[in-house]
Structure formats: structure tokens, C-alpha cells
Amino acid sequence: MGKINIVQAINQALSQEMERDIDVVLLGEDVGKDGGVFRVTEGLLSRFGPDRVIDTPLSELGIIGAAIGMAAYGLKPVAEIQFMGFIYAGLEQVFSHASRIRSRSRGRYSVPMVVRTPYGIGIKPPELHSESSEAIFCHMPGVKVVVPSTPYNAKGLLVSAIRDPDTVIFLEASRLYRSIKADVPDELYSIPLGKADIYQEGNDFTVVSWGTMLHRAAEAAEDLDCEIIDLLTLKPFDEEAVLNSVKKTGRLVIVHEAPRIAGFGAEIAAFVAEEAIEYLKAPILRVAGPEAVIPMARLEDYYIPSKDRIRKAYETVMKY
Amino acid sequence: MGKINIVQAINQALSQEMERDIDVVLLGEDVGKDGGVFRVTEGLLSRFGPDRVIDTPLSELGIIGAAIGMAAYGLKPVAEIQFMGFIYAGLEQVFSHASRIRSRSRGRYSVPMVVRTPYGIGIKPPELHSESSEAIFCHMPGVKVVVPSTPYNAKGLLVSAIRDPDTVIFLEASRLYRSIKADVPDELYSIPLGKADIYQEGNDFTVVSWGTMLHRAAEAAEDLDCEIIDLLTLKPFDEEAVLNSVKKTGRLVIVHEAPRIAGFGAEIAAFVAEEAIEYLKAPILRVAGPEAVIPMARLEDYYIPSKDRIRKAYETVMKY
Amino acid sequence: MPTQIIEKFEVKYLQIIDEKGQADQSLISSFSDSDLKRFFEAIILARTFNQRALSLQREGRIGTYASILGQEASQIGSAFAFGSEDWLFPSFRESGVLIARGYPMWMLYRYWAGDERGMKAPPDINIFPMSVPVGTHVPHATGAAWAMKLKGHRKAAGVYFGDGGSSKGDFHEGLNFAGVFNVPVVFLCQNNQWAISLPRNRQTAAKTIAQKAYAYGFEGIQVDGNDIAAVYKATRDAVEKAKRGEGPTLIECFTYRLDDHTTSDDALRYRSKEEVESWKAKEPLIRLRLYMEKEGIWTREYEDSVVKRAQESVDSEIKKSESFEAPNPSDIFNYTYASLTPRQKKEIKDFGWER
């Protein structure tokens, strides 16, 4: 047990799982010698060698496409896409293949692969390094989507993602990589996919969030008696946890940084409006990115949901 | 004025707009000599010549990527993607470029292009010919999404899409192409983007739908006093029309064929749960595709929302 | 002097039996009589399968179907060159490849009738499900071959795609990885001169598809795709090279799609009857028959008996295919993930499909 950050937690998960299972291989741009641009895979090349920690050409489609073939053949590839903004080239591979090969072959072949990628706003990087497009992956049946929020759950969820028999998109908030340190068991452990974490118990309203925004949503909730749900797995999400909480509190605010329109918050809201409308005392509010291209550094802080905007939403639902 | 189907209506829109504006060019696989696999562009090559009706290599990324360059330079390209299931290769071009070049260059460059593609379930085709992924385009700020439902609105909306200064994804329900004939003015006319059509007025509940499902939703509503909204433009959608209707009826059912989870129906539901919850007498129901890979022909009818499933949803909301 | 030549390439073309049935003696000698008969019989079988598929489609008993007529040599010659331990990645127009590898024809008919169960390859047949999105399966073969290499298995992967498929980014990235990581894969381009209505010379300005291999640092070769001996030999050489650890090869099979693109297409809209006729003279069976006849291996009676056996076999496969129980609607859910999610269980219940 020691206090480590998310970069270290993920590194531990990878390294311990690679130790345990010889079929796990990593591939991606700069994951080897350079240890990844965020140093998530640091030290793994020298430990596991170039057959298991593979520096690839600049080729997101190729990385995901080849990983599909590797997975179908029997390896457990963990592909890294350097930033989520560059995953789009691989979408056809994910949507038309990874998510369908089991169904297409009626179970003869499957694609147990993980695609890890840093996502989200908040590190003032160049353009397209701040994407948060989890919703589009959530829409496609056949893939799972996981977003850890702490060193502890990052390690345990990544282990589960690697062991999962289906393709898992594993989104790592770049803003959180080094900003939180917490106690994490040294040994290997796993946290089941599909289960939310009740980050804070409370009674007056429910907050649903994930990744970076979870922490901001929690900060904004200071001294309020609300229940905060950290979704952790977005697809399939923990319907029961959301429902139980909303039934208790009667109010719901969803916080995410992705654009609001057709973001994953819409699914949570629609789900509750279908299953628990009679419990609702207030409108369901979403605090999310606006209908605009994600700006570069100078305007970044204006785009990302601020503590104030989140707080305002809390206060609004509490008026009902 | 004559009774024509949607294939003919789109063909008219293209041909009349090309006549009017010499900058409009068509490109795509088999759009020239073959007239398109659905014959939508039939006769246009001989009328406008190979410089304006262009058969391209098998290259969806290339088609969309080159069209971006054409549009930025001053043409008005209308790109055809043969089936929506093959548009995924072009998503990076749409998400990282078409939708952002105006913002990236602060208005110096823009991408006034249309990407037409047949979408949807119901013609018992090979795999991946039945996609209905409108939601993922709706999530990305910077592109518009249009789904016509009749010969009349197909013609008028396509004309507006071509004239629109931004990138428009224009989704043509393959199941409707030849199944509806209606009176369509011979002359060129346009229907504004962003405005829904009140397909049927009514009082007891509101139905929101688009494309193929609009018609099935209407059939299922036989002898019920409901208001049916044909969204037509999904992004940006007509918030006012939806809101006014729900305020009047107090009940909402959304019908689409895309998978339910994080589908565009979620946005409509979430929007109403935010803006009009106090008017709601019943849960908001979505009748949509299930959480499953879209099946091939033998099971197709089990996947697509049936009249019965839709009817059941209507009856459910009416119980409240 | 300031301009130097720093690299040179040549693109080779291989033919063993020409259109008139004349064979190169040094190369044909490696084929035994029974090899040639095996080729002949497989072409007849695939052709019989194909012709019946076209009729079944016309009768509404299967859905849209992609004919292989004219491409049998490219498909079967190459498929025969792989071992049963090797993995093949077909596109949708590879019925001949599957049949050559012993894939149950009744399952193929099921598939074309719109039933996914037809693509569940039997456990002993390492064939990936056909890829409908053109060219996008190329990286899968690279990945599988790479896994073979990493696991130390002495195997190869083979992937089939058309001239159209060579235009996709997936082709580029898949071949580039194969070159960089030197994996045991054979890229089999079925250049049948058309991608629906687009002729080969509008698909790419390169004179050959084969030369595209040099962009990735490995060898490409064009073979007469209607010459089953040439296709077999080129593929066999490439498979052996791959298994020796000497990396990938791109083989362009120069052939022709004699039928419409699929049963939904009408090729007369975009190409001439004359062109098709000129290629009919070059189709794979004629030259093989001529050569075998000259060598005394072929007789009319022999062919009749082969045809008869093929027809009987196809008949019984069709019967089997059509008597197969209807798919279970809940299969829609059952294979989306390894196990049902709570949401799916709820949906199955809502649909009334519980068992």
C-alpha cells in the first residue's frame, strides 16, 4: 500500500497483469522507449521486452485494426491511442469490427482487447487533445466504456478491462493523471465493470458524473447533502445505482465535460425520465460542455463546466 | 407538380441545384455511370459531365477528405457515401476537420459540404447496410444533421443543405426511397433547416420521430388523438416545436430505429426532462433499437421497432 | 551527378498455363496429375455452388449474392496454398475460398440467406467471417499474423480483398504494419478489374496493384489470376516465405468478374458485352481443361462425373441449409457481448423472448 497517482496506478495494473498473463501485450505510439507521452507505460519495455511493449507507426487505424486481429487470434492486446482526439481514425475498426465480430461469427471469434486513451479537457494542450467523446462509443452495442476517477479504481478497473472477454474503451482523464494521490494496494485486485461507486451518500439530490468532472461535481457540492454517483462504467452503466438514488432523493443533476447535445448525460436523464419520473421533484439538469468546438488554452476554462455552473444547477434543483 | 418518390425527389433537387449553381459537384462511389446503387444520381453524369458528377475510388475517407478541400476552396461538394455503414472511415474527417475548420481559422475557411448517405434498417441487405448512427453526428458541434421523411421534404431540405454554409450530414432512409410517392412541385424550393414538421396535430400525447420510423409511428397512432412531430433536422433540432407540443399534451414517446442507449432519442427525452418536467403526466418512453448488433435479414424484423411495440408505448403513456 | 538513383524496383508477372492451355514446362512439372484434378474438381464445385446461389436468389430463397464466376482460379488456387493451421480473412466475394477450405456449403447458403449462423466457422476451419466493409479487414490479418509470430507459432495468415479494397486506408495501415513488424501474412488482391462500376484504371493511377507493396518495403507480384497453377505457386511461395520469417508478400491476382457485381447490380449499365466476352475466353476452366486434355488427364466422361458429383453435393447442401431450424430471435442479444447485460435481460423480457 502506498500513495500513488493514476499514472502509477495504471502502470501497476499493466505491469502486474502482464506478469500474470503472458498473452497481454501493449501497443501504441511511443509506449515503449519513451514510456508513453504521459509516462503511463514507463519501464514496461525494459521489463517485458519489445515483443510485449510495442512501439508502432503513427497509425491509429492500424493499431486498433491489428489489435483486433491479435485479440481474435488469442492475445490480449492493450492498445494505447495517444489522445482521444486521434481515436476517430479507428472508429470504423471499433464500430464495424471489434463490436461485431462475436455476433458476426456467432461466438466463434471475439475481440478481448482494451483501447486505452487519455481524454478530457483541462491541461491546456494543442487542439484536439481535449476530446471527451465517450457518448459515441456508448451508443455502439458490443463495446464497453470505462472511465476511472481515482488511482484505486483506475487500477482495479483496468485489470477487469483486460480480463474482460469483450472490447473495452478505457478512458483516462489526462487532467487527473497526476493530480490525485491515494492509497492503492500493492497487489493485483480487480473492480467489476458495470458497477457504479457511491462516492458520497446524501439525501437531497443525486449527482451523476464520471472522470474529471466527478471531482469538480463533488467540490461544488461542499456542505450540501447530496448523493454523488461515480458511474465508472458508462457502458453498460449501473442502472440500479442511479435509480435507487434518484428514488431516494427525487432530484438529479448530471455533470460531464463533453458537449451536452447527445452526450452521455442525455442517456442518464432519459433513463430516469422513463423509469422514475414519478419520483422526480425537479427538472433533471445537465451541466455539460456547450454547443461549440472545444477551444484551445486561452478559452479552455470558459468551456469546461465550472464549479459555479455546477453549483448553480444544484441550487436550481433544490428550489423545487 | 407530379407524384414522385424520394429517389426522384432527391435527383430533382440535385439536378436543379446543379443547374442553378455551377459550383455544386457530386462525388462518390458509382454515382456517375451507374447512377448510384439506388439510382439517386441517375442521368446526372450525362447531363452535367464527368467534372461535376465524379465516380471516385472506393475510399470513404478520401471522398469526405477531398470534399473538405473542395469546399474550403469554393466548390459546393455533395458527397455520397454508398451506405451509412461505410461512413465510419470518414468520421475523423468530419469530427476533426469539417466541423472545426471554421472555428480553427476563426472564419477564414469553412466547409459548406453535404454528405448524403442512405441509412436505416428494413431492406434486408447484407451486414452493415442498415446503420442508423445519427446520434454520433449530432453529438459533434459544428455539423448539422438532416433526415427527410417524404419526397416533398427530401427535395426542399436537400436544397437547403446544399446552400447551407456549414457541413450537413443528409440521411436518406433506404427503406423509404421508393415506398412513398407524393406530389412534389417541379420547381426548385427550399425548406429551412432546424424546423420540425407537425406531421399530425393532436392532444393526448406527443410523438417525436424521424425518417422511416416517423411513418411507422404514425401508423401505430391510428385512431389516437396524438401530435406527431417529424423532426426533419436533428441537429440543431427544433426545441420550440417539441416543447410546445409536450406542454400541450403532457406525454411524450420518441421512436427511432437506432440503438436506444445514447441514441438521439435520449437527447429529446433529456431536453424535455429539463425544460418541461412540470408538464409531464407520464414517463417519457423511447421505442428504439435494442442493445444488440443489428442483425442480418432473417432477424431484421425482430430488431426494428414494430408497430406493436410502438403502440404499446402509446398505450402505456396514456395510462397515466 | 547531383541526381542519384537510390532505389530501384521491378514488378514481376507470373503465368504458368496460358489461355490456350500451353504451360511452362519447368513450372508445371511440380504439379502432379492429382493436383490438377483437385484444382479442376474444386473449380467445378465452386462454380456449381455459385450458379445455384444465383438461382436461389432469383427464386427469393436467399438474399443479395456476390457471384465468383471467373475468379475461381484466384480464389481456389490461393486457398489451396495455405495449410489448415493458417488463418484466412475473406471479403464477401470469397465463397470459392471457403469452399476450397472445406467450409460447409450449407452454412454458406444460410449466410447468404441472411442468417449469421452461417458464418460460425466449424472449429477446425480457421476462416474469419467475411468482411462486408471493403478492405477494412486487412489489418486483422496483419494482427493475427503478428500474434502467430509473437506466440512462436509457425503459421501464416492470408487476406483477400479486391482492387477496390486497395484504395482504403485500412489497406495502407495494414500493409505498413506488416512490413515494419515483418509478420507472416500474404495479401491477396483479387483484381477483377471492377469495383461495382469503377474500372481498375480509375481505382488507382498505378499501373499494377502489385507495385503498391514497395511502398511498404516488401515484395509484390502480379499473377495471371485465371491460371490456377500460377496463383497456387505464387501463394505457396509467399506462404513458405512467411513461415520462414521472411515477411509479407502482396499478390495481385489479375482476373475478371464475369457476372454482375451482385444480384442487385446490372453491369450492362457501365461495361460492354464485348469486354465481358473477351474475358470469357480467358476464364480459368477452359485453359485448365485444354492443358489436362493434352496431358491425357481430362476426358468428357471425367468432367461429366465431376459435374454430377458437384451437383449432387450442392443439392444436398441446399436441402440441409433450407431444413435448418429458424434462428432464435434472442440470438440478436446473445452474441453482442460474451454474456447478457442487465439492460439486455430487461429488453429480452420486454420483447417476450425469454426462454
Added chain:
Amino acid sequence: MPTQIIEKFEVKYLQIIDEKGQADQSLISSFSDSDLKRFFEAIILARTFNQRALSLQREGRIGTYASILGQEASQIGSAFAFGSEDWLFPSFRESGVLIARGYPMWMLYRYWAGDERGMKAPPDINIFPMSVPVGTHVPHATGAAWAMKLKGHRKAAGVYFGDGGSSKGDFHEGLNFAGVFNVPVVFLCQNNQWAISLPRNRQTAAKTIAQKAYAYGFEGIQVDGNDIAAVYKATRDAVEKAKRGEGPTLIECFTYRLDDHTTSDDALRYRSKEEVESWKAKEPLIRLRLYMEKEGIWTREYEDSVVKRAQESVDSEIKKSESFEAPNPSDIFNYTYASLTPRQKKEIKDFGWER
């Protein structure tokens, strides 16, 4: 006999001034003294800009920055070869290209400080905004060049990307279209030997990037990318060829990234000091200076005055950049669509950003 050679290629390499400042007389003669001075001065200016950008980044006055040190000849030599009517499509590492084309340096500094307004090219400068997603802008150049051709404009497009960029499907599809439609575009690969930590020989197994052109049916050439005369000549020839309607060219500028990948990178993690040192001897300014000195065009005083002017100019550009008013938050909305949607208007109101 059965194996024929059906196609042959050669990849050429062009150098005019070598590392020792020796020039090929027949080729250098087309450059006047003032041409060479223009090159020299542009390199100094770009280098001054670059060095100051690195300092500003260290001081936290701009964000992550991608240095061009060592690549000035590749960038400037090629940029000078286009006319002002031509359109250029840079990647993020093309500050030198923009500066050579007269792009206001203060705007470039604004851009690197995270302000989109820096990428709004002035009306008379046809430069597309820098593409951050590597290689994905290649098809845009093809499309723009195609539009020029369709509109009958006698212009060309030029697109810059790295060795890494050549691995993307966008490169493949963009070059293939350019070949098929024979459009006036010049593809400029800045092969600086590294893509972050990946060395060129792991990016592709092809010996050169230039040879990839043959996959698309047009010519590729490798030039000494540290020789500004060679880069200029090769590009000029390609631009003229394009404008004559003779189609695209791929030019591989063989150069070296002397600095870290960006200011967020530490290149010592993956490459040796010795390698970098060996390339320092080949950098573009040394040989140009040597040659100009031999020709009596260069003196120490000349260089000093050029440097002084460059520094003054960069100083004043930085001042201008930093005194530029802060961006308006509602700009986030203002350029997403041509006009605000109702939802956006509501959001602006909610945010309290109405004007």
C-alpha cells in the same frame, strides 16, 4: 519466360549544395545572389522566431511548442517555390513555411499561446490552419487542388506532413485521389527521421518515403532536405509540372529534427546525443553560409546585420502579440457554425456572455 517484368521504377535523390558547401555548378547557376540571400535571411528569421518561441514557452508565455530547428531549408525552400496564388496546407510543425510566406509572426505567437485567432490567415495569404491530427489534412490539399483544376484556375496546392504522417490512411487516400484525378498538388514529406520517439526505419519498412508515390502512379523524389537549393528546385519543378496539368509529385525532404519533439518532450529518452551531433554538422545554414562565403556573398557583417534585423523584427512581433486584446469567451460559440443556433444563443445567455 513465365515470369516477366511488367513495371520498373527508380527513386531519385537530389542534392545541389553538399554539407561542405560544394555546389553542383550546372544546378546552382539558376540561383542569383539575391536568391541565396533571400534564403539565408529567411532561415535566420525563422530560426530567430523559433528560438524565441522556445524561450517564451519556458517562461510560460506561450504553450507547448514544436521546434523547427534543422528543418528550415525543407520548410522555406519549398514554401518559396509556390506562388502567392497557391494554397498551402501545413502541419503543426510548419512555422517556417508560414513565416516564409509572410504570415504575421505575432499571429503565430498568438496561436502557440493557445489563441485560435492566430490561425486566421490574412486574406492575401492562402494558408490553411495547421493540422494537429497528423497526416489527416493530406486529402484537403488534394481536394483544393482538384477544385482549382475543375474551376480552371492555374494554381497548385502544397501539403506538408512528417514521416509519421505517411503512415496514416489519409495519406494513402489523399495521394491515391491525386493520382487518379491528376490534380495539381505537391506532397511535401518532411522526413525529419523521428516521429516523437519512433525512428524513421520503424515507421515503414520502405527504404524511402519517396517511393510510396509509385503506389499511386506518379513520381516521388527524395531531396537533401538540409539543402535549401535542392528543396527549392525540386518543389519548383513539381509546382510547374502541376500547373502544366501533369499531376502530383511526392517530395521527401530528408532532414532532421535537431530539437525535442515539442517543449513537452525529452528526446534524450530515446535517441543519442551523438546522433544529434552528427546531424548538426549537416544543418542547413552551415553549408549555405560556406557556399555564399566562397562566392563572396556572405560576410560576418552581413550575417550580423541580418541577425540584428531578425531579432528586432521578432521582438516587435512578440510585443504586438502580447499586447493583443484577450479573446472574447463568446468566440467559443461564434465560429462553430456560420450563425448562432437557438441553443447556442440560450447557452450564451446562460453563461452571461451576451453583448
